[in-house]
Amino acid sequence: MTRPHAATSLKTPPVLNAVGLTKSFGDFRANDAVSFSIQPGEIHALLGENGAGKSTFVKLVYGLLQPDEGQIFWQGQPVNISGPLQARQLGIGMVFQHFSLFESLSVAENIQLALPAGENLAALSDRIRDMSDRYGLAIDPDAYIHNLSVGQQQRVEVMRCLLQNPSLLIMDEPTSVLTLQETDQLFSVLRQFADSGMAVLFISHKLDEIRALTSRATVLRRGRNVGTVDTKKNNNRQLAELMVGRKIADVTRQSAPDQSKAVCVIKNLQRPKPTAFAVTLKDISFTANAGEILAIAGIAGNGQDEIMAALSGEWRPPSADIILLDGQDISHLGPAARRRVGLGVVPEERNGHAAIPSMSLSDNALLTSHSLGKAVQHGVIDGAATKAIAAEVIDKFDVRVPSDDPMAASLSGGNLQKFVVGREIIKSPRLLVVAQPTWGVDVGAAVSIRKSMLDLAARGSAVIMISQDLEEVFAIAHKIAVLHGGCLSDVMLASKVTAEQVGILMGGGADIEGASA
Amino acid sequence: MDALVLTVILTSVPLILAATGELIAEKSGVLNLGVEGMMLMGAVAAFAVTSLSGNPYFGMIAAACAGGITAGVFAIFALGLATNQVATGLALTIFGAGLSGLIGAPYVGGTIDGLTVIVVPFLSDLPVLGGLFFKLDLLAYLSILMLGLVGFFLNNTRAGLILRAVGNNHDSAHALGYSVLRVRCVAVIFGGVMAGLAGAYLPLVLTPHWSEGMTAGRGWIALALVVFASWMPSRILIGALLFGGITIMQLVGQARGWEMPSQFLSMLPYLATIAVLVLISRNRNFALMRAPAHLGRIFIGTK
Numbered sequence: 001m002t003r004p005h006a007a008t009s010l011k012t013p014p015v016l017n018a019v020g021l022t023k024s025f026g027d028f029r030a031n032d033a034v035s036f037s038i039q040p041g042e043i044h045a046l047l048g049e050n051g052a053g054k055s056t057f058v059k060l061v062y063g064l065l066q067p068d069e070g071q072i073f074w075q076g077q078p079v080n081i082s083g084p085l086q087a088r089q090l091g092i093g094m095v096f097q098h099f100s101l102f103e104s105l106s107v108a109e110n111i112q113l114a115l116p117a118g119e120n121l122a123a124l125s126d127r128i129r130d131m132s133d134r135y136g137l138a139i140d141p142d143a144y145i146h147n148l149s150v151g152q153q154q155r156v157e158v159m160r161c162l163l164q165n166p167s168l169l170i171m172d173e174p175t176s177v178l179t180l181q182e183t184d185q186l187f188s189v190l191r192q193f194a195d196s197g198m199a200v201l202f203i204s205h206k207l208d209e210i211r212a213l214t215s216r217a218t219v220l221r222r223g224r225n226v227g228t229v230d231t232k233k234n235n236n237r238q239l240a241e242l243m244v245g246r247k248i249a250d251v252t253r254q255s256a257p258d259q260s261k262a263v264c265v266i267k268n269l270q271r272p273k274p275t276a277f278a279v280t281l282k283d284i285s286f287t288a289n290a291g292e293i294l295a296i297a298g299i300a301g302n303g304q305d306e307i308m309a310a311l312s313g314e315w316r317p318p319s320a321d322i323i324l325l326d327g328q329d330i331s332h333l334g335p336a337a338r339r340r341v342g343l344g345v346v347p348e349e350r351n352g353h354a355a356i357p358s359m360s361l362s363d364n365a366l367l368t369s370h371s372l373g374k375a376v377q378h379g380v381i382d383g384a385a386t387k388a389i390a391a392e393v394i395d396k397f398d399v400r401v402p403s404d405d406p407m408a409a410s411l412s413g414g415n416l417q418k419f420v421v422g423r424e425i426i427k428s429p430r431l432l433v434v435a436q437p438t439w440g441v442d443v444g445a446a447v448s449i450r451k452s453m454l455d456l457a458a459r460g461s462a463v464i465m466i467s468q469d470l471e472e473v474f475a476i477a478h479k480i481a482v483l484h485g486g487c488l489s490d491v492m493l494a495s496k497v498t499a500e501q502v503g504i505l506m507g508g509g510a511d512i513e514g515a516s517a
Numbered sequence: 518m519d520a521l522v523l524t525v526i527l528t529s530v531p532l533i534l535a536a537t538g539e540l541i542a543e544k545s546g547v548l549n550l551g552v553e554g555m556m557l558m559g560a561v562a563a564f565a566v567t568s569l570s571g572n573p574y575f576g577m578i579a580a581a582c583a584g585g586i587t588a589g590v591f592a593i594f595a596l597g598l599a600t601n602q603v604a605t606g607l608a609l610t611i612f613g614a615g616l617s618g619l620i621g622a623p624y625v626g627g628t629i630d631g632l633t634v635i636v637v638p639f640l641s642d643l644p645v646l647g648g649l650f651f652k653l654d655l656l657a658y659l660s661i662l663m664l665g666l667v668g669f670f671l672n673n674t675r676a677g678l679i680l681r682a683v684g685n686n687h688d689s690a691h692a693l694g695y696s697v698l699r700v701r702c703v704a705v706i707f708g709g710v711m712a713g714l715a716g717a718y719l720p721l722v723l724t725p726h727w728s729e730g731m732t733a734g735r736g737w738i739a740l741a742l743v744v745f746a747s748w749m750p751s752r753i754l755i756g757a758l759l760f761g762g763i764t765i766m767q768l769v770g771q772a773r774g775w776e777m778p779s780q781f782l783s784m785l786p787y788l789a790t791i792a793v794l795v796l797i798s799r800n801r802n803f804a805l806m807r808a809p810a811h812l813g814r815i816f817i818g819t820k
Contacts, residue, residue: 084694088694100693102689102690103685103686104685104807104808104810105682105685109678109682113682
């Protein structure tokens with residue numbers, strides 16, 4: 001499925017040709033003489049681990065950062081891109097990893113902000129409707145962003161870029177929040193635009209998607225370009241190993257024990273939505289068994305935060321006997337009390353929820369283990385003991401630290417994630433609740449986090465994993481339930497359903513017959 | 518009765534002016550708690566220049582400049598040096614109170630001729646309304662005009678959209694290539710100019726003399742008005758008139774010897790204004806949606 005333009009590309013000049021781009025932050029070389037070119041109509045992937053320099057590279061191209069050395073050629077001409085405004089004028093569009101939409105403005109207003117002045121809102125709204133119909137994007141220009149689902153917001157982002165008629169569209173992990181169906185739809189739109197000559201630079205950690213969408217991939221490792229490969233001729237494993245520069249071990253689940261004991265029982269959990277942007281939980285019941293990983297799949301914003309708060313004890317149901325741990329009613333217990341009876345929790349947001357960025361790792365380790373009574377004696381913190389806990393986590397979970405007992409903020413996302421997951425697992429909790437364990441984490445770190453969760457389950461604990469990454473769900477979960485609009489589906493055996501079926505449920509489709517566990 | 522209503526309108530003018538300015542600053546994402554200080558600087562500048570030149574319009578211009586410059590100082594710290602906005606704003610109020618007292622010391626006890634009434638031809642002949650709304654001074658007309666213009670600017674112009682965008686999410690605005698600091702700087706200085714004019718209204722119209730701290734907390738009321746009005750110009754008007762109305766009502770009540778401690782009566786305007794505005798904005802979600810999401814957050818652009 002090679003794109004026609006890519007095949008003839010050698011004759012036409014590249015849309016973008018970056019030669020020897022170097023960018024340093026202090027002593028750290030984020031980009032080290034990176035050269036890269038992309039042809040009109042080509043869909044090209046940029047691959048690399050967290051911290052390999054992908055984001056730095058696209059920021060250089062989009063003018064958000066200035067290179068220390070090197071030159072960018074745009075359609076054959078040398079250019080200095082001083083800022084996003086100039087990048088857009090040249091014809092570079094960018095869809096960001098974290099949305100750059102304005103929540104309290106309407107769709108049309110959001111798009112107007114990115115276009116040159118002069119077009120009135122009514123005319124623009126018509127153009128949006130027109131494009132929405134043509135590509136089946138289903139976007140209402142009068143809707144407010146905060147009322148849209150994540151997938152719809154993504155479409156607004158994409159449409160905002162496409163309406164600028166860019167010659168090059170950069171997409172930084174655009175699919176991390178999309179369902180399978182939404183991803184397919186996005187890809188089909190991208191292909192239509194590529195066929196008309198637009199180049200797409202696509203960044204993603206999901207290798208299946210990269211191989212489905214792109215024909216060539218450039219791999220960055222520690223700030224250097226380590227080569228451009230044909231994505232059709234390499235399998236996921238080869239691509240992943242190219243990214244990390246070493247062999248990667250397999251992670252596969254063993255079958256769950258046949259007769260397993262219920263560890264955590266949730267009975268008719270309900271919660272009216274606390275704010276306008278939250279979700280109402282409707283009558284949720286499920287059981288997590290010893291030795292099993294139960295995945296709660298679903299797209300962010302369908303009640304994950306609310307379930308997480310109910311499980312962790314940050315929110316407590318008003319009546320008793322809703323949440324049971326090993327037969328004991330813990331509904332009324334707060335987070336510290338629940339930890340004391342054997343709960344481990346890893347919230348989704350690493351910085352500020354799971355860990356306090358401005359505190360050291362040992363202090364962060366203390367925060368979730370103080371109630372266990374080891375690190376605190378008569379109200380006084382035992383510094384040596386907390387450092388020992390942190391050191392043990394760092395050692396066992398291969399957390400790469402820049403210095404001895406550093407601040408949490410100084411760790412890269414993947415390493416901090418390994419720390420916060422490891423910090424809980426090392427306590428061998430009876431029940432581990434973990435949200436998006438490998439969100440924005442590179443292949444190597446993801447493998448080790450998933451392995452540690454499987455090991456914990458194998459030791460007889462129950463694991464509840466809230467995730468929207470289907471690849472991950474099917475890689476390690478024994479059982480799957482899907483959360484949509486605050487309702488939880490039946491719990492299904494992972495071996496009896498397909499990713500497509502779960503994807504449909506995540507998008508709000510009907511239950512699947514005969515898969516219930 | 519007409520005279521009473523007219524006093525109510527005049528009392529609310531400085532609140533409308535100051536709140537309109539602060540509305541723009543806050544919509545751009547800057548919380549400037551220095552309104553009281555900027556008003557005092559405006560008041561003293563207006564009084565000093567008017568008593569030196571004899572022309573209250575020069576005083577008015579001086580007040581606008583004084584407010585703008587004071588806000589400029591805030592902008593240098595809070596925007597340029599990215600200091601904490603709350604602390605900087607509080608410092609600005611204390612600074613403004615002190616400096617205005619120093620500058621105003623020689624003028625204590627003096628009087629000036631303030632702004633004169635401008636009669637709008639024809640319209641002022643209307644029964645009742647003519648006397649109330651078309652025989653006012655320049656600043657009173659200006660306050661209503663600016664409030665309307667600001668409402669139009671925010672909702673109907675591209676520049677207004679950019680301003681709201683910057684206040685809603687400065688990272689996104691930066692990513693789209695808008696200069697967050699430039700937009701905020703202009704907004705803060707506009708807020709200062711309006712606060713300066715609001716301060717000028719006190720010596721130029723309400724009481725033709727200067728005394729230290731003569732704004733008596735009006736800057737804080739203006740700040741509260743903006744928040745409780747859910748950042749909507751029309752509600753600022755309601756809140757300001759309400760405050761003015763109850764201020765006058767309690768003065769009349771004291772004069773007529775109401776059986777109530779005077780302290781309680783003096784408290785009334787503040788209590789009532791806040792109570793009513795809290796009631797209007799009791800729909801938390803509505804208020805949340807109107808609120809500039811990045812209000813008070815420090816922006817440091819990428820280099």
